[in-house]
Amino acid sequence: MTSNRHTADKVDVVTLSDADRAATLDRLYDVALDPVRYEALLDHWESAIGPLRAQVDLDAPRLLDEPQISEHFRRATAFLDRLAPEDADHDGLDAMLAPFDRVPALLLDRCRHIRAANPAAHQAMALPENARLFDLPIHEADMDALAGALDILFDSREKDTAVLRVRSVQAGHLIVFRLQRCVAPDGSVLVLAASNEISMPPGFCEILIEAFDLTQTEADILCHLVDCRGVNEIAAERGRSVDTIRAQIKSLLAKTETHSQLELVRLALSMIDMTAMTVRAAPGPRVVSRGYAALSERDFKSLVMPDGRRVDYLILGAPRGRPVLYLPLDFGLVRWPASAEACATLRGLKIIVPLRPGYGLSDMVAQGADYDAALYDDTMRVLRAEKVTRCPILCLSGDAYYAVKLARLNPLAFSGIVACSGMLPLTRREQFERMHKWHRFIMAGAKYTPHLLPFMVKAGFLLARKIGKRNFLHAVYGNSIADVATIEDPEAFEALATGSEVALSDNHSAHAAFSRQLVSGQLDDWSADVEALRGELPLVFMNGAQDPQVPLATFEEFRRDYPWIEFHLLEDAGQLAFFRHWRPVLDRLTLLLAD
Known part of the structure; x- marks a missing residue:
């Protein structure tokens, strides 16, 4: 290790010895080739690097800020990019379907294979894998007409669009297809078929219930009417008399202040349109968070x-319960153990879990944008969408930083903070050095x-x-x-494996967002923000004695630095x-809600 001094600003620059530099670069490229x-x-x-950290000021610690080393890391990153799967659509077909959101749309080739279908089509038509034209829910008597229309579009040079009305396999239900010949990015000719099948967003019944004070039965019947089902069919399916269904429709008309079934259905369709503009189920592979x-x-x-x-988010626990904002750490641990989620439901807790930029299907912020500012704004907009005016925050580990910042920026919005494994500002070099090696390496x-x-x-991440x-967590x-x-x-x-799908899955990695969070401010000294909350709202820290990031010595320093915080x-x-x-965390959170 050598030490040099810049004469212009009198700041010591410490760097690696030639031997350490060579060994570091060797291992760097080893990882780039095999993580x-x-x-x-x-x-x-x-x-x-450990000995070098002892030679620099904690307030201005930038080490190895040298063009040569940065260039080696850039090259190594380029190697990693070859190992990382692409998040984008490889053949461009999803991009062709992107303009169609609520409308079911699919792409067919000349051999009548369905090359791609959007989420609305999968939901409305229950398409199997490797679906073909004959898998569409169309009455068999009309299937030839659709096949013939496709043949004309593939073969005709003068005609490139067609509109066709066919019968659904559901009695009394019609489907209108608009067909258009198009060319895929690979040059193959396809036909894009968009239909008027209504794809109601998941949770739409709950939206109707809240908007018009409907019962579950009334909301279900309204959804059946939107789906073009007649009174007799609804009665048969639900095992009720026709008169009962008619009476329930009459109640629906009164509650929605509409005067006919047609007006009632139009109102419901407009609700779907408004829902599509604001709150929607995520398309793609993560429509739901699914455990195993x-x-x-x-x-x-x-x-x-x-x-x-x-911006995506989840609701755990009781959908109409007392709201709690949950911040799930930069690992994206958005799910709880099944027993914990069930307990939250029994206690009437509505756990709101925003997915920060770059996680799951929440869009990443632009490269030059303020990541933290976007995170704060996204979080508050999610709370407003759920009609939350005030609630406590439950956070994990380093997300105590975001909890404190949110409370400082929105003093009337939050009633307290419960930080499990919480980390307060790291103001001593020893607090980094005490961490276990993996946490120390990253932090x-x-x-x-x-x-x-x-x-x-x-x-x-790779x-x-x-x-x-499992093996990574063990490491x-x-x-x-x-x-x-x-x-x-x-x-x-x-819970750990399922929740972290929003951070790392087979086709998604939130590594860029993870890095942006760590360098955005949480490792600076934000103790003034913590002190500003003294006497304003309760802060409760519940930490483990074997925490590799906040070991006991650091925990005791937190206790001494902030004697007014409640520590467990x-x-x-x-x-x-x-x-x-x-359980003890939810017990303390419940007490906080009762105060």
Whole structure:
């Protein structure tokens, strides 16, 4: 290790020795070629960079800010990009369907295979994998007419559009198809078919119930009417008399202040249009958050921000319960163990979980935009969409930073903060050095070498994808016996694996958003924001004694620095404390709601 001085500003610049630099770059390119070698880079990095951290001021710690090293990291990142799966649509077909949102639309080739279909078509038509024309829910007597119209479009040079009305397999239900010949990006000729099938967004019945004070039965009947079902068919399906159904429709007319079934259906259709503009179920592979054992499915909701970005969020617990804002950490842990979600429902807690920019299908902010400002604005807009005027915040670990900032920016909106495994401002170099090696590697990297962090994070995400989430969690938390036990708890692991799909899945990685959060401000000194909340609202920190990021010595420093905060120590717990010890956390949250 060598030390040089810039004479212009008199700031010491510390850098690696030639031997350490060569060894670091060797391991850097090893990881770029195979992320499984990540831990070898981690170990060498700590042995080489750790001593350098002791030589710089915590307030201005930027290390290795050298063009040559930055260029090597840029090249290594380019190697990683070859390993990362593309998030985009490879053949461009999804882009061709993108203009069709609520309207079912699909693309057919000359052999009558359905090459692609949008989510509305899958929902309305129940299409199987590798679907063909004859899988469409069309009456068999009209299938030849549709096939013939397709043949004309493929063969005719003069005609490129057609409109065709066919009967559905549902009695009394008609479908109008608009067909148009088009060319795919690969040059193949396809026909785009858009239909007038109504695709009601998930949760639409609940929207009708809230808007018009309907019963569940009335909302179901209205949805049947929108779906072109007659009174006799509805009566037969529901096992009720025709007179009963007519009486319920009469009640619907009175509650909605409409005067005919036609007017009633038009009103419902307008509600679908308004819903499509604001709150929508997410298309694509994450329409729902789906567990694999005990967790129930949860629909994602969406908002469209003023700048056009999409923001998704989940509702856990009781949909009409007392609201709680939940901040799920930069790992995107948006689901709870099944028992915890059930307990939230029984306690009447409505848990609102915004997906921050770059997670799941929430659009990432622009490169030069303020990530934190977007996160705050998105969160408040989600709360307003759910008609929340005031609620407590439950947050995990480093998200205590965002909880405090939200409370400072919106003093009337929040009634308290419960931070599980919470982290307060890190104001001492020792607080970084005490962390377990994986946490120190990322957190100290964000603090001391932020310009190199994107490679470190992206490589870590690729490693998790390659070795699997369970193995990755064991690597990260291996020195915390309590966290390892949590990972091996079946309910806890299902929540960790399912929730983190918004951060890392087979076709999505939130590594860029993860990095943006760490360098945006949470590792600066934000103690003034914490102090400003003294006497304004309760802050409750419930930390595990085996937390690899906030070990006991750091926890005790927090206690001394902020004696007015209510601290609890959970002995048999680590950073993943909430996922195994959620009961005392919900107990304290419930008391906060009762105050």
